[in-house]
Amino acid sequence: MDTGPDTRMPTCRGVDIEEASITQLQRWLQDGRFSAADLTECYLERTRRINGVLRAVIELNPDAVDIARERDGERQRGFLRSPLHGIPFLVKDNIATKDKMQTTAGSTMLIGAEVPEDAEVVKLLREAGAVLLGHANLSEWASMRATYYAEAYSSRGGQSRNPYDLAENPGGSSCGPAAAVAANMCAFSLGTETDSSVILPADRNGVVGIKPTVGLTSREGVIPESHNLDTVACELGGEKWLTRSYSDFITQLVGLKNWKGSRFGMPWKRVWEKAALDKSARTQYQSLQALIDRLRAAGAEVIQVEIPSAEGHPEHSEYTVVKVDFYNDVKKYLAGLTINPNNIRSLEDVVEYNIKHTEREGGVPGTHPAWPTGQDSFEKSLASKGIEDETYKSALSFIRQKTREEGIDAALCHEGKPLDGLLVPVQADGGVAVQIAAQAGYAMITIPVDVGDDGVPFGLAIIQTAFEDDKLVKYGAAIEAVVGGRPRPTFRNIHADNWMYVGVPPDEKNEPASRAR
Structure with a gap:
């Protein structure tokens, strides 16, 4: 009888190194x-x-x-x-x-x-x-x-x-x-x-x-x-x-008194409200709220804040920028290769190769199960020709303004005083908080908290403004100390062979979803 792979962690000279920092x-x-x-x-x-x-x-x-x-x-x-x-x-x-x-x-x-x-x-x-x-x-x-x-x-x-x-x-x-x-x-x-x-x-x-x-x-x-x-x-x-890597900081912070003075924001309407209304992720929301209650009990101030809306014209999208950048940036990378046996010099060559080898690379829609839409995102990038026109410049300016000074930076300044970070659930509403941080180019950290009803882990993340990365690591370590470590993987459904699709289905015409790039 096939029992599947051996998921036991081998010891190292008799030492159990599983989960070792x-x-x-x-x-x-x-x-x-x-x-x-x-x-x-x-x-x-x-x-x-x-x-x-x-x-x-x-x-x-x-x-x-x-x-x-x-x-x-x-x-x-x-x-x-x-x-x-x-x-x-x-x-x-x-x-x-x-x-x-x-x-x-x-x-x-x-x-x-x-x-x-x-x-x-x-x-x-x-x-x-x-x-x-x-x-x-x-x-x-x-x-x-x-x-x-x-x-x-x-x-x-x-x-x-x-x-x-x-x-x-x-x-x-x-x-x-x-x-x-x-x-x-x-x-x-x-x-x-x-x-x-x-x-x-x-x-x-x-x-x-x-x-x-x-x-x-x-x-x-x-x-x-x-x-x-x-x-x-x-x-x-x-x-x-993180706790073991920043032990000196944790020693100072885990005491009840020393949490006092720390201030965090919870972006409500753009993030937490959506998480609260998602019935399929109810366990996630309740667990994260319980963790925040523990932070408050330890002396941290956690305040509801808002990230202003970033609604705009469809051309003012992240992908408007990415499709132009990709065309130019990948060409520059390919030009630096010292050996290039398939002569892949540009996005045009990438697209052509995928079409020529479509059974393996799915360059044509419907020829490979992993890519039902073929390489339509590449084709949109190809159509841009890498031209940084007014639409491109306007989109770049828009997403930066709406996610930086009118977004994260505005939320981090509560009643004229800076916050130590924005606390967000990563997976709420398709990862909207992660997308905002990505478009801003700002730092972010996620700390594992628990496993949901679907068997998938989830955590609590912190966002900060540009070049305040050290605060994320330190406060991330402090939160990790409160959580006490993560559950170990269980290798559930170990013989699974399903595809896991994301994005815009073939029958829906839209710009590519920005998540997970």
Whole structure:
């Protein structure tokens, strides 16, 4: 009888590393409980056991163990590069690595292509001593190619799934990095976000997701979508990961007296009211409200605020900006490849390749179940020709004004005094709060809270203004300390083989939904 994959976490030299934070792992490495090579082998074994059903990892680094041994040698000589020395991580398959792996955005057309160098974020992590385990799966081309598609699917990686319930959507395009961390296949991962693509899957996979202010992290070497919205972001797992990383701050904050003076806003009409009225997510709403009551009881002031409406002309949409940016930005990225065997130089070439290989890549509507609408979003971008006309400029100005000074910044200034953040439920009303933060380019963090009636995790997120990222991490850690850690994945419906569609169905004519890019 087929009982399915072994979902038990392998021990590392007898040490149970499931749900271990980076700080814990580093302590064990320092104490000699196991080596970086042992730790890397353990995560690789975990991946071998469960990736066949999760499809969270698209490719493993054949040099990972050798790299870990090099870090062990440095440790033995007394040389520690950083707190990440010897810690294994994954990157989304649109973040370039100059090694024996491919960087393809999940598409077969870029197999064999070579990048000139590591993405800047990968370079910095290697210099810090972290061990790159491999590339994580994603929604192909970071959910840019179609208006209605199978979320978390790529032609290279297949259908990525949620380790809590494999029949449920794992979230936006950074699904693989989130699912891998949630399932303890690595210590941390890097994803990318244009709109919701890190925060939403982190929330739905029960891990911490940190999306920095746009421009704070380098995007060099990342297959782009929009230079106006893109950012590299981080997904982290483990019980009380933030709490252990910011223990000094938590020691000061968890006391009843020291919560006093902290002030947070709850955007009501645009976010929380919708959550309160959603009967299907009643358990979520009640659990999050109970958590906020606990914060108030600990001395925090939590105030109902409003984010002003961002209603405008349909041309004043996020996608009006993204479709132009993508045309130009992807051309620039492709021009930098040192080897390009399929001669993919532009979006025109991308579209043509998908049509030519439509049985595998679904370039023509109705020829592949993952892409019922083919590549209609690519085609809209193609039609723009990358022209930054008055419509483009007006749309960019509009979404920034309505989400920045007339949006988040206005909500953060309550009665003339700044708030420490806006508290929001990530999944309410299709992720509207995440979209507002994405269009503003502002920082956001989500902290896992519980699992809903549908078996999918949910969390509480904080939004701040530009370059106030440190406040999010600190207060996120404080909230995590109150929550007390996340429930572990249950691998419910482990034999699921369904498609998980999102976006605008083929019979509805509309602009592409902005969520999860």
